[in-house]
Amino acid sequence: MPYDRDHVVLEAEQVTNFPNDTRKFGLEAFRENLQVKIWRVSRDEMEFDLVGLDASLANAFRRILIADIPTMAIETVFMMNNTGVIQDEVLAQRLGLVPIYADPSAFTFKTANQAPTDVNTIVFDLQVRCTRKPNPGPGETDPDKLYQHHSVYSGDLKWSPKGDQAEKFADDPIRPVHSDILLAKLRPGQEIHCEVHCQMGMGREHAKWSPVATASYRLLPHIVLKRPITGDQAERLQACFPEGVIDIVEEDGKRVAKVANPRRDTVSREVLRHDEFKDLVELKRVRNHFIFKIESSGIIPSSTLFSQSIKHLMHKVKVVMKAVEAMENSMVEE
Template structure:
């Protein structure tokens, strides 16, 4: 006989000082004495993807019916293996600002670029010469000069000098070869225009040439297409017994706003999704054996925030393409061994 009902075994129980009912089988989703053979129709019936919110920079969606290994593979691929284009080499022709050349190069390298990676080839080796098929070139020319007719006693740098701030919008695309035709009406540019690169004062200037190549975040964080990519399991809250009226406010305060509500003189779970599972309610002896906390083992709430190279809704499909390519490679290697 199974130790837990199917409903219970799909929950990770949250105790006062430990997490209970974690995966304890050698193969997730399999239990001794039961048949859990792979069935495509069964997998399809349990799999569900639901988009909860979408903005120009962020996406939140639910992924239901998969093991944590699959969800974590998607998360890691989004962070480290979805290719983007970033600044790799900076040729500084002149820099009289207070920022050292190497610091300036690092700041420029971290600017996200709105360049579709499929438009470029990835260099096979770091020493491969640049071409219009594997490299995008930007020029940076920024000068700080005194404005005319500045009032006597003026102290605001922006009113005294022009070009006080060097922003990512100062980067200018320099087309090479057939890149005008390659990129068409969407020429390469910084994904965000107001990133501060440096501050200057009168007479200072920065003149540089930037070479950008295709890469992945596993090699350097500048190629990562996301600011954050994380998931959490859907919380569950079971109120096992009525809470005395005099303790309603205290019980409700143990959870974030909107999780617990009073309805008809009783406390009910209004929205367990908002719970952060802080376990605050388990600290109070008066609530002992009155509430049970948990998380749904196969219900993942994903949050993905794009750094600007991709639209948020494009990131997960790109990660799935990378995962499928890995699976094909493993399959080909396995066949070669037979």
């Protein structure tokens, strides 16, 4: 199979790439060719296409989203009482992974030597005690009907404002993103009482600070039908792909297979496992067309996350440019 400069070619047992591609990055060509196509946006999810850029840039956005955008998360747990079956350190780990809805731009990083203040720390209280409900039915075994507060949820974390936090966040109070995350289970007489402190951090230090559940990309599939495929063979071809990838249309009284929506293809290469299609179908991926998907953890809207990743990358570039200029100036002086 000939090499294809603009596509990654997928064969039954291997992926072929164009070797020794000498095309260099050029700013003018980048400006002319770059396209951003937004397919769907919600607060927690965003899917868009990045067209006309190198995989290194697409991966830079992905890594920034995962590791370099700061958020607030539970860092310290002060355990006053825990008579439940979950050990203190395990409960603390579970608490740490609860996403906290708070605007990171309103806070600062806390250093190891700094004391907690209203600008670097958020405080929550958690106090839940399990008791029996009065007069349960005879033979009742359902915990919901037997006990009160037998399940401890993230919604039981109560924000304790410090300083001017109550006034600053009056319109949009600080809280767990989800109130129904199960933290522990209790039985009558058991109690959990603790105070937790949230601090700013980044995903590169711990995943609990990552603002995304996932940030991923894949290359756009490109399916080539080398000749018309008709009749029953068209239906067999359609069955080799996910629903919606291949359509069957009527042409001149014949049922003909057509590529309808290659975006929906998972590129399983199932079609190449059938001998009848090996010489009829070619599977490729477009080298510079990235299908990007962002799933926010709920702290920061997905669209805001992408714009922040762009600003963060620009800042990194400026830092590198200054370092290069300083090195060049030092070499000239020598």
